[in-house]
Amino acid sequence: MTAVTPPVRARRPRLSPLARREARWAALFLAPWVIGFLIFYAGPMAASVWLSLTEYDVINAPRWVGLDNYRQLVDDRMVYRSLGNTVYYTALHVPLAMAISLTLALLLKRVGRLQGFFRTVFYLPVMTPAVAVGILFLLLLNAQDGLINRALGLVGVDGPNWTTDPGWVMPGIIVMSLWSLGSTVIIYLAALQNVPREIYEAATVDGASAWQQFRHVTLPMISGALFFTLIVNTIASLQMFTEVYTMYFGNRATQGAFNSEAAAFYVIYLFQQAFQFLHMGYASALAWLLFIVIMIITYIQVKVGNRFVYYEGDR
Amino acid sequence: MSTLVEGTTAVAVPPLEPAPAKPPRDGEPGWRRALFLVALAVAAVVFTIPFIWLVSASLRPREYVFAPGFLPVPFAPENYNEAWAAVPLVTWLFNSVLVGVAAAVAVTLSSAWVAFGFAYFRFPGRNVLFGLVLATMMLPFAVTMIPTYLIWNEAGLTDTQVPLWAGNLFGSAFYIFLLRQFMLSLPRELFEAARVDGAGYPTLFWRIAFPLIRPALLVVLVFEFKASWTDLIKPLIYLRNEELFTLPRGLKVVLDRFGYGGEQQWEVVLAGSVIATVPMIILFFLAQRHFIEGIATTGRRG
Numbered sequence: 001m002t003a004v005t006p007p008v009r010a011r012r013p014r015l016s017p018l019a020r021r022e023a024r025w026a027a028l029f030l031a032p033w034v035i036g037f038l039i040f041y042a043g044p045m046a047a048s049v050w051l052s053l054t055e056y057d058v059i060n061a062p063r064w065v066g067l068d069n070y071r072q073l074v075d076d077r078m079v080y081r082s083l084g085n086t087v088y089y090t091a092l093h094v095p096l097a098m099a100i101s102l103t104l105a106l107l108l109k110r111v112g113r114l115q116g117f118f119r120t121v122f123y124l125p126v127m128t129p130a131v132a133v134g135i136l137f138l139l140l141l142n143a144q145d146g147l148i149n150r151a152l153g154l155v156g157v158d159g160p161n162w163t164t165d166p167g168w169v170m171p172g173i174i175v176m177s178l179w180s181l182g183s184t185v186i187i188y189l190a191a192l193q194n195v196p197r198e199i200y201e202a203a204t205v206d207g208a209s210a211w212q213q214f215r216h217v218t219l220p221m222i223s224g225a226l227f228f229t230l231i232v233n234t235i236a237s238l239q240m241f242t243e244v245y246t247m248y249f250g251n252r253a254t255q256g257a258f259n260s261e262a263a264a265f266y267v268i269y270l271f272q273q274a275f276q277f278l279h280m281g282y283a284s285a286l287a288w289l290l291f292i293v294i295m296i297i298t299y300i301q302v303k304v305g306n307r308f309v310y311y312e313g314d315r
Numbered sequence: 316m317s318t319l320v321e322g323t324t325a326v327a328v329p330p331l332e333p334a335p336a337k338p339p340r341d342g343e344p345g346w347r348r349a350l351f352l353v354a355l356a357v358a359a360v361v362f363t364i365p366f367i368w369l370v371s372a373s374l375r376p377r378e379y380v381f382a383p384g385f386l387p388v389p390f391a392p393e394n395y396n397e398a399w400a401a402v403p404l405v406t407w408l409f410n411s412v413l414v415g416v417a418a419a420v421a422v423t424l425s426s427a428w429v430a431f432g433f434a435y436f437r438f439p440g441r442n443v444l445f446g447l448v449l450a451t452m453m454l455p456f457a458v459t460m461i462p463t464y465l466i467w468n469e470a471g472l473t474d475t476q477v478p479l480w481a482g483n484l485f486g487s488a489f490y491i492f493l494l495r496q497f498m499l500s501l502p503r504e505l506f507e508a509a510r511v512d513g514a515g516y517p518t519l520f521w522r523i524a525f526p527l528i529r530p531a532l533l534v535v536l537v538f539e540f541k542a543s544w545t546d547l548i549k550p551l552i553y554l555r556n557e558e559l560f561t562l563p564r565g566l567k568v569v570l571d572r573f574g575y576g577g578e579q580q581w582e583v584v585l586a587g588s589v590i591a592t593v594p595m596i597i598l599f600f601l602a603q604r605h606f607i608e609g610i611a612t613t614g615r616r617g
Contacts, residue, residue: 032425131567134570189611242546294455
């Protein structure tokens with residue numbers, strides 16, 4: 001809390017008692033966050049950098065190993081596998097979720113009175129606990145008796161072994177992930193409803209076709225929301241954990257089976273290294289690699305995105 | 316940062332009640348609207364079927380769990396008795412409520428308190444400090460996860476429920492951001508008038524800001540309760556003792572014990588899943604407006 005007061009004193013050396021009281025209260029209001037920041041962000045970040053340079057199993061004192069963890073990481077096949085899986089998932093989930101959400105939001109915008117009902121229907125999966133989602137889709141994706149393959153069977157398609165064929169595990173996870181896109185739908189709907197109707201009217205007067213209106217009015221006007229969901233969903237996808245962990249990991253009987261490599265997400269691998277094998281040092285190095293990957297991807301998205309995003313007003 | 320500027324000008328979020336049915340736009344024939352409705356209805360069915368199947372299958376005897384059809388026939392509500400008896404579901408339910416309430420109340424009070432600090436007071440370095448608040452949102456959970464575990468371990472609080480909510484006592488970046496926006500939309504004269512009347516700062520916060528941003532506080536409260544209720548990773552890291560488990564952690568045990576590689580008693584797993592889900596569905600219907608507003612506000616950051 002002292003972090004805030006010194007500059008106040010430094011710049012205004014002759015503070016009135018009243019102003020001094022105000023400064024004290026300002027510090028008091030900010031104190032919880034500053035303390036929390038030091039304990040749960042700044043401290044852990046520093047500790048994590050240091051830990052990543054050690055070997056530490058919680059029981060024995062950390063042993064300094066320099067850059068060994070980072071060298072090990074470069075040679076670790078599972079790092080490539082899990083990172084590859086994660087990026088593959090993200091590259092498919094994010095655009096698909098955005099496209100489907102936008103379609104649904106565009107439809108929702110036009111149905112008038114029933115909008116609230118449909119919005120609820122699309123949002124309820126988001127309320128479902130992720131563990132329950134994992135369980136539910138483990139059964140829906142079941143090759144023999146699952147609902148999804150039964151539905152495919154109705155249209156004459158012989159559904160794949162979603163949960164056991166390594167090549168189909170990831171597509172199955174993506175199918176599951178698309179069930180919970182309700183938040184994105186609501187964000188798009190809110191953005192669509194903010195587009196002033198006059199713009200469409202003007203476009204209609206100018207003879208713009210429906211497609212031209214969508215392309216040149218709707219898309220630019222909601223580009224802020226699209227950009228936001230792109231970034232947020234990407235960051236979240238790169239940290240996918242709960243549903244997949246529920247389905248394929250943490251169970252002694254099935255762990256290490258056929259599909260555990262095909263379903264390995266980066267954060268799951270990191271979690272196992274840290275809390276199953278107690279390789280705290282190595283896991284810390286893994287965490288920093290994830291941090292860098294996320295930063296790079298977000299940076300690229302922001303750079304590219306800023307070219308396409310239309311900010312209302314003067315940014 | 317540009318988003319901030321945009322945000323500060325935004326007044327409280329207008330409620331997102333469905334727009335009153337507009338007359339179809341000029342040139343938009345009724346058949347087209349009917350087509351949209353059909354498309355939406357199909358999508359709605361696809362999104363709802365998993366729920367219907369879940370509930371229905373949880374009410375069928377074991378050998379009928381995967382049977383075709385969506386009706387719970389033969390009807391076997393005793394699955395739920397079986398689930399209650401097989402695992403301490405009541406304890407887990409209770410733990411989830413306890414942890415959820417603690418987490419939600421803690422984060423709402425602390426975030427509002429800090430948000431008031433950022434909204435009301437003017438001091439040098441305020442924007443830099445607030446930028447730092449927002450920057451913490453960018454940090455992946457994985458980076459701080461291990462040292463945070465070591466801290467709680469050092470404090471002797473692993474295998475207690477304290478780490479599941481105590482971090483919330485220090486405010487949370489996104490909620491601070493959200494609540495600050497709402498506080499900034501309150502007319503400053505309100506506070507100045509109270510100051511003139513001799514009110515202290517805690518009074519400004521507690522008697523003026525706090526009641527006036529009640530809708531936003533409810534958004535934070537229900538969001539955090541939901542986040543806590545559905546969280547698996549923290550209980551997975553901190554809890555060993557089954558008596559302390561929250562529902563998701565318990566449900567994972569149920570899956571591992573009764574699912575694949577276990578005893579294949581799927582009806583128990585499904586009943587457990589329904590029990591974990593129903594409170595969230597109820598919460599949504601009780602606080603629907605707040606969830607929708609909260610999400611829409613999130614997007615407006617963009």
